[in-house]
Amino acid sequence: MGKILRGCRAMWLTFDDENYTCLGKDSDDLSIETNPDTETIKNVQGETTFVNNGYTPSMSNEYIARSEDAIYKPLQAIADTLAVDDERTTATLVVATLTEEVKESSTKTLTGTGFKVPVKVVVNSDGGGTSGYAIPFTITEDGARTQGTVSVANKVPTFTEENEEGL
Amino acid sequence: MENEKIVKYDLDGYEAVTSAIMELINQYPEFYKEEILFSSLNEDGGMAIYPITGPVIETETKNVIGETYQVCLYPFVLIYRGALRSSERKEKIKEMLDNIGKWLEKQTVTINDNDYTLSEYPPLTDNRKFLSITRQSPSFMESASDNGVEDWVINISARYSNEF
Numbered sequence: 037m038g039k040i041l042r043g044c045r046a047m048w049l050t051f052d053d054e055n056y057t058c059l060g061k062d063s064d065d066l067s068i069e070t071n072p073d074t075e076t077i078k079n080v081q082g083e084t085t086f087v088n089n090g091y092t093p094s095m096s097n098e099y100i101a102r103s104e105d106a107i108y109k110p111l112q113a114i115a116d117t118l119a120v121d122d123e124r125t126t127a128t129l130v131v132a133t134l135t136e137e138v139k140e141s142s143t144k145t146l147t148g149t150g151f152k153v154p155v156k157v158v159v160n161s162d163g164g165g166t167s168g169y170a171i172p173f174t175i176t177e178d179g180a181r182t183q184g185t186v187s188v189a190n191k192v193p194t195f196t197e198e199n200e201e202g203l
Numbered sequence: 204m205e206n207e208k209i210v211k212y213d214l215d216g217y218e219a220v221t222s223a224i225m226e227l228i229n230q231y232p233e234f235y236k237e238e239i240l241f242s243s244l245n246e247d248g249g250m251a252i253y254p255i256t257g258p259v260i261e262t263e264t265k266n267v268i269g270e271t272y273q274v275c276l277y278p279f280v281l282i283y284r285g286a287l288r289s290s291e292r293k294e295k296i297k298e299m300l301d302n303i304g305k306w307l308e309k310q311t312v313t314i315n316d317n318d319y320t321l322s323e324y325p326p327l328t329d330n331r332k333f334l335s336i337t338r339q340s341p342s343f344m345e346s347a348s349d350n351g352v353e354d355w356v357i358n359i360s361a362r363y364s365n366e367f
Contacts, residue, residue, distance in 0.1 A: 061268060064266055138269060
């Protein structure tokens with residue numbers, strides 16, 4: 037009961053669908069911007085209609101590089117080569133709302149519901165300040181979201197797709 | 204009315220950090236004949252470390268994963284007590300204390316024509332790690348008693364991180 041802690045909404049990124057990095061270790065604010073495309077139309081009769089043309093979700097992450105992170109080497113490669121090809125810039129984002137903060141998964145298995153979606157990765161800059169080597173990047177969703185459940189142990193997620201009946 | 208800033212302490216880390224500092228400072232190259240003690244000095248002489256306060260939590264942030272990152276400050280004073288009869292002897296003690304401070308800062312110190320550099324700080328227990336150890340003052344004579352025993356001190360502060 038009560039408000040859900042921010043650490044319960046966990047986000048992972050993977051470039052190979054096997055090795056995941058839980059995003060946000062150096063962030064006190066991390067959000068997926070849904071970027072809705074909406075308009076409000078008023079007709080000549082004075083009636084107002086609201087139209088939602090959909091979303092173009094994206095997320096910017098002020099990532100501080102860690103050699104043990106699965107996403108570090110692919111991001112370094114994009115930064116070094118300014119890669120734009122699909123092979124090196126395609127990744128998968130997994131997002132879930134867990135029963136407890138994701139840091140607790142180091143001592144117990146957590147479960148939750150969420151989605152998986154293919155994304156494209158763009159590196160925004162390379163370097164940063166003295167607090168650590170930064171490779172800030174932006175990911176943009178590049179496909180449909182697949183709904184499902186997530187089981188997490190040691191901050192590593194296992195995603196199970198929801199079937200057609202929503203089970 | 205001004206809001207007073209509440210001072211918080213890393214009480215669980217006090218023992219671990221104190222032990223590590225004692226072990227580290229007793230590794231100083233010049234200390235081959237007497238041990239630096241903790242909060243214990245004889246009336247006529249010796250060397251000891253006295254904490255000024257417990258480890259103070261300087262900053263505390265929480266990330267979106269739910270982890271907390273603290274930077275803590277552990278200030279202490281290193282005291283040399285002895286009967287220093289000559290100006291030359293006082294200069295030597297002052298130089299020794301200043302060199303200990305430099306050595307703890309990972310600077311190179313020269314003792315008897317040999318260079319010594321502290322390469323890394325010792326590990327702390329749990330999720331704590333030394334970030335830096337720095338001098339907060341040059342060494343100076345703090346007090347002198349009637350029988351000629353003087354206290355020479357240097358203020359030092361250890362900064363470490365704690366993640367949980």
